[in-house]
Amino acid sequence: MTILYKVEGKEFSKDSVFPHKNVLCSVSARNIVAFSALQSAIVPASHGGDAGDGSLPGAGLGVGASNSHVYVCDIVTPWEYYKVCSSKSLISVLQWSPNGEQLLLGYVGGRVEIWRPKNQSINLWVLQYHATVPSEDIIEAQFFHNGKGVIFNALKKDHTYYAEKFERVEQQRPTLSGFGGVASEGCVLLTSSGLLAAFSLPVIQKIAPGGGTAEGPTHEVVELTPTLHSIGISRSFIEHCSMMPSPTGALSIAFSCGWQQQLVQCFKVSLSLEGELGLDQHLAIKSESQTSIFLGPLDGRRISHLKWTRVANDDVIFIAYACPDGAGSQLEQWTLTRRHQSVHALLQGGGGANNKPNEFVQSESWEQVGKVQLNASLADISVTRLSVSAPESFQVFAILQDNSVQVLEPNSMKQLNLTQFDKVSDASGGVKFVSGDLTPSSQMLLIFDSHAQLHAMQAPLLKPGGSGLLLLEYCIVTGCDASDVLLLNLGNLEALVEKLTDNFTRQPSFVRHFYYANFLALKSNICRVQQQEFDNLIILHAISTTFKSLLRPSDLGFQDKGPADNLAIKLAESIPDVDTVMLNLDAKDFTVEPVMLQSLQQLIQWVTDLALNMLHRLPEEVMKSKLSGKRPSYDISRDIVAISSLRELLVMIRIWGLLNTQCLPVYTKTMDNIDVLVILFRLLTRLAQNPAEPDEMLLDECSLLSKQLLIPQPTKFNPTTLLSAQGFAAVKSGQLQFTSLVEPTCLQDMETQEVVFARSIKDGVSNLQLGARPSNIRRCARCGFVFVNNASKVAKTSALKAWFSKWLHCHCGGFWKQVH
DSSP, rough: OEEEEEOOTTTTTTTOOOOOOOOOOEEOTTEEEEEEEEEESSSSSOOOTTTTOOOOGGGGGTTEEEEEEEEEETTTEEEEEEEEEEESSOEEEEETTTTTSEEEEEBSSSSEEEEEEGBTTTTTTEEEEEOOTTOOBBEEEEEEEOOOOOOOOOGGTSSSHHHHHSSSSSSSSSSBBBBBGGGGGEEEEETTSEEEEEEOOHHHHHHHHTTTTTTTTGGEEEOOOOOOEEEESOOOEEEEEEEEEESSOEEEEEEESSSSEEEEEEEEEEEEEESSSSSSSSEEEEEEEEEEOEEEEEETEEEEEEEEEEETEHHHHHHEEEEEEEOOEEEEEEEEEEEEEOOOOOHHHHSSSSOOBEEEEEEEEEEEEEEEESOOOOEEEEEEOSEESSGGGGEEEEEESSSSSEEEOOTTTOOEEEEOOOOTTTTTSSOOEEEEEOTTTTTEEEEEEEEOOOEEEEEOOSSSSOOHHHHHHHHHOOOOOOHHHHHGGGHHHHHHHHHHHHHHHHHHHHHHHHHHHHHHHHHHHHHHHTTTOHHHHHHHHHHOOOOOHOOOOOTTTTOOSEEEEEEHHHHHTOOSOOHHHHHOOOOGOOOOOHHHHHHTHHHHHHHHHHHHHHHHHHHHHHHHHHHHSSOOOOOOGGGHHHHHHHHHHHHHHHHHHHOOOSSSSSOBSTTTTTOOHHHHHHHHHHHHHOOSOOHHHHHHHHHHHHHHOOOOOOOOOOOSSSSHHHHHHHHHHHHHEETTTOOOGGGGGTTSSSTTTTEEEETTTEEEEEESSSSEEEEETTTOEETTTTTHHHOOOOHHHHHHHTTTTTTTOOOEEEEE
């Protein structure tokens, strides 16, 4: 198990004002890490109250001039972090929403805030909702569960179909069901005095931010009123607690009180909507006491952590104790067991519906199944985030304050692995680990120390080996980000991408359509590491669907197939002349308003540019593969799907050119009588007949293209990330050291200066050159794709609006980054 990288930073170094330094962290489903640090106004420092560390409300009183700051960073660019917000209050809870789009912050003093990235830009955050539970300290918070889950079963990796490989969690219900059983969104909070608060997020409000209306001053912060309810009969001071959604839709909560050290109380909290439907519905909270855990004599030990989780359908609570006199710590596992108790004949009576006697009654009890002594005090516990089917795939990570991590297996609590980082020493200022979290696929453990420096390590591989492919497919099905899986499998990506593509093509067509966008995003990330151009296929697919959505059949009565299907059938006959194909089609089916066509000119230009570049590079690519003897794993000129798509689009462009000549692509030609569309269609038809081995005549004609017209240069921009060819070399060479806010030179791409106009920036979405210094753009933090901020405001036609709405996220799954 290897240490991957460490990010050093001097911004949050030591400060004597804060005796108990704490940094909170949480990793989202899109592999964005959020962390909090506390800085004083005079000297920067780090601090914070952990969600369950029971830091007393009065403990932060000495920090008069200090602020809690929250930052986010991407795991593939860990040296670069962006500020979310600052607050005078001490932050105590940090939680991502299940889809990784919203960040919940809970403070000492009872304020709760939900932030989201503005226009999906990772470096610009806006406050979306806030609520207050006055004079309370928030110690735990959880977003509502949406009732969806996918089981990860490593034994099913040899199955072909996704439906067999990944079973849905059948009995899981949402935390709060709205009309028709649809899952509602919202949050549940627990305060240190045992008060539950819950609020649901308004649905109407969610729609507004997407369409660009949330720009600038129009964005409104919504104040929500939480519903309050005491968790027990009486209120008490809660020191440690843990919250977990259970399959029935209720939330399981375990907590320990300051004055009852030997008792861990368990409650089941369920939420429902009461009142007339649609009129005055309000949230109702119901809290039921469950079987509690009664601990033996503690002998001076104190509970330091609680963690409720599920291991293969069993409810499990991990309890950690701090031993007296610095003698390390202990970790115990308690499992909920259900038994049938026999009932005495006198008490059986006629109990059931059929008046049969009740011979058995079910009882529940907690049993201690394993314990382990740790030789240092525990900083944090992390457990596998995947819904696993077997305990073998589950692991417990004990992050210790002597800067080591122990990996334990559940039930037996046997140590699987021990990784020691830099030892705690006076020279390093006594920097200790304080918190950690796993990535969504549980492949990487990210740990923060008391100076808010990030350490990343690889989690040990699962028992049935070779699960890299299964994890990538799991990410396609669940929509999680796969960067962590790719970072750990950089060595054998070629074999992985072959198997992945092969498996994907074997799925039924409806499954392929459903997961196509996720598959393309994952494959584009893999191809970027291998320095192959894959993004063109994604944009081509997007343009193709946009153009086809404009087509309407002229006669609705007799058509069993749409215009796009008829076009595909005609093109299957391999007619090399575009005008002959056009005469065989019903031109009325392809009629679009001339104004609409005019607005799509840039996209039409992009399609023909791609076809030109592809054919122009074909002879060179064929020569390269002949000389080196091996082919790249992806090349768009060998992709029959891309070639067919280009041919369909060229026919549509040819017809549209007759309706409005202004929409045709523009080229600088050596002779006036060259018809670009006719040449491109003819060459592509010949290439489609045998893309693997193009004939010599075709290659000769392709090499003449540059003599006939000026071929536009494709622009390339590779940002510095770990998911690149340079990142692969660096990760392979061993443990990496980064300095925060300094871009590492070893990962920078050196091949950017060869192109003429390399300084000019091109808007990838609307295919426009923006010049060398555009004022305001969004650039993808992972792949460098550029999107102009206010492009969607300028869009006049419905076709362009539909096109821009496809780009709320970047196609590779990364966040945008606002560049001024």
